[in-house]
Amino acid sequence: MKAIVDCNSFYASCERLFKPALNGKPVVVLSNNDGCIVSRTDEAKALGIQMAGPYYQNKAEILKNNVAVFSSNYHLYGDMSKRVMDTLRLLAPEVEVYSVDESFLDLSGIDANKLYDYAMFVKQTTELWTGIPVSVGVAPSKVLSKVANRLAKKDKLGTKGVLILQTPQQQMEALQKTAVEDIWGVGSAGSKTLRMFNINTAWDLRNMSEAWAGKNLGGVVGVRLVKELNGIPCIEMKDPLSKKKMIATTRMFGRAVFELKELKEAVATYIARAAEKLRRQSGAAGAVSIFLVSNNYQSQDHYAPSSRSAYVALPSATYLTNVLIAYVMPLVEALYQKGSKYIKAGIILTDIVPCAMVQYNLFETPESAASQKLMHIIDNVNFGMGTDMLKFATAGTKKNWKMRQELRSNRFTTKWDELCWVK
DNA sequence: TCTGGGGTCCTAGGACCC
DNA sequence: TCTGGGGTCCTAGGACCC
Numbered sequence: 001m002k003a004i005v006d007c008n009s010f011y012a013s014c015e016r017l018f019k020p021a022l023n024g025k026p027v028v029v030l031s032n033n034d035g036c037i038v039s040r041t042d043e044a045k046a047l048g049i050q051m052a053g054p055y056y057q058n059k060a061e062i063l064k065n066n067v068a069v070f071s072s073n074y075h076l077y078g079d080m081s082k083r084v085m086d087t088l089r090l091l092a093p094e095v096e097v098y099s100v101d102e103s104f105l106d107l108s109g110i111d112a113n114k115l116y117d118y119a120m121f122v123k124q125t126t127e128l129w130t131g132i133p134v135s136v137g138v139a140p141s142k143v144l145s146k147v148a149n150r151l152a153k154k155d156k157l158g159t160k161g162v163l164i165l166q167t168p169q170q171q172m173e174a175l176q177k178t179a180v181e182d183i184w185g186v187g188s189a190g191s192k193t194l195r196m197f198n199i200n201t202a203w204d205l206r207n208m209s210e211a212w213a214g215k216n217l218g219g220v221v222g223v224r225l226v227k228e229l230n231g232i233p234c235i236e237m238k239d240p241l242s243k244k245k246m247i248a249t250t251r252m253f254g255r256a257v258f259e260l261k262e263l264k265e266a267v268a269t270y271i272a273r274a275a276e277k278l279r280r281q282s283g284a285a286g287a288v289s290i291f292l293v294s295n296n297y298q299s300q301d302h303y304a305p306s307s308r309s310a311y312v313a314l315p316s317a318t319y320l321t322n323v324l325i326a327y328v329m330p331l332v333e334a335l336y337q338k339g340s341k342y343i344k345a346g347i348i349l350t351d352i353v354p355c356a357m358v359q360y361n362l363f364e365t366p367e368s369a370a371s372q373k374l375m376h377i378i379d380n381v382n383f384g385m386g387t388d389m390l391k392f393a394t395a396g397t398k399k400n401w402k403m404r405q406e407l408r409s410n411r412f413t414t415k416w417d418e419l420c421w422v423k
Numbered sequence: 424t425c426t427g428g429g430g431t432c433c434t435a436g437g438a439c440c441c
Numbered sequence: 442t443c444t445g446g447g448g449t450c451c452t453a454g455g456a457c458c459c
Contacts, residue, residue: 030427031426031427031428032427032428033425033426033427034425035425035426035427036426036427038427038428038459052426052427053426054425054426055425055426056424056425056426057425057426059425072427098458098459099430099458099459100459101459102459184457184458185456185457185458186457187456187457187458188456188457189455189456189457190456190457218433218434218455218456219433219434220433220434221432221433221434221456221457244429244430244431245430245431246429246430246431247429247430248428248429248430249428249429250427250428250429251427251428252426252427252428344427346428348429403427404425
């Protein structure tokens with residue numbers, strides 16, 4: 001059996017943790033640049049505030065109902081996430097961190113009669129140790145455990161936040177209550193197809209043949225989905241040591257950017273951030289892509305950004321920020337069009353290899369000891385003293401283009417000068 | 424005026440090989 | 442009038458996830 005432990009309204013719950021007065025009150029958290037709503041408590045959902053809805057469109061409703069609003073505070077959420085995952089790793093034999101607020105647990109070793117008690121113990125311990133409320137779904141496959149989790153979360157009173165789908169009867173009832181749109185792995189395209197065939201619930205889909213799914217639901221992906229719904233596990237636990245194959249840093253600007261200099265500053269800053277992530281997994285990138293997004297249309301409802309991108313394959317893979325910057329700056333210059341109004345930029349590191357395995361060519365020398373040491377120092381200082389304490393000059397110092405975060409709470413758990421005071 | 428950011432996996436089709 | 446049969450590798454783009 002597998003379990004999925006999912007934090008309830010994770011970002012909003014983190015905010016509430018340090019402002020207990022908000023318990024029982026509606027809270028929402030915004031995406032970068034205060035653009036969209038990305039986390040809502042139950043009270044906010046009840047007001048009809050939609051997930052991923054633009055903030056400015058919901059502003060009236062938010063003001064009217066006295067909803068607490070926060071900009072995203074990734075220092076806080078990252079640290080709280082780590083605490084939740086560390087807790088789970090102490091409680092379960094095998095943990096796969098699936099996202100910032102969810103983990104799969106492998107429960108193969110747990111006695112079938114004790115699954116409920118065990119899941120409840122995991123839930124209560126996590127909540128006690130971290131203060132973050134979670135829901136637990138347990139079933140033979142990952143897809144079914146997600147079904148269980150969703151129902152546990154929806155009906156908190158009925159399930160007490162824990163639902164086990166063990167018997168065929170339990171599975172049938174749960175699948176009948178689940179619309180095809182709500183199945184993990186069925187998106188907008190898939191659900192449209194399914195509805196067209198008059199397949200409306202997860203139970204309907206479970207009863208389709210694998211051959212049908214293979215033909216109509218995206219080949220092997222569809223076959224796997226039907227199997228998983230039937231309780232036949234096909235999506236295995238992922239190796240916790242596996243590394244990322246791609247590392248991206250992309251951002252909307254806080255305000256439109258017109259100057260090449262500022263564009264280069266932004267891109268250099270993103271490269272520094274991505275290279276940091278790269279070094280954290282002891283990797284080296286063999287290629288970099290960059291893209292610039294402009295929006296030159298003035299008309300109001302004409303949100304039609306256009307994107308230009310470029311790619312450079314490096315002579316040998318590297319994790320040195322300065323080397324990456326040097327290769328990418330000419331690309332920014334080549335893509336830049338004077339007069340364009342830039343709203344976003346991003347860089348993507350690909351062809352990532354473990355840095356111990358970098359293949360140098362005849363004319364390249366391995367990263368010098370001095371450069372390696374420099375990266376080490378930069379990472380250590382920035383980690384200990386705060387992001388961007390040390391950086392390359394290309395990244396600029398003013399950062400007028402930086403994203404808006406007007407409503408960010410304190411980094412209560414990661415900054416000495418922002419700690420929570422208890423009187 | 425204002426619509427996020429970071430990933431994975433799969434497929435189709437082209438280029439190329441013998 | 443007639444023009445093989447397999448493979449592999451790469452890339453772009455779609456779909457999906459949180």
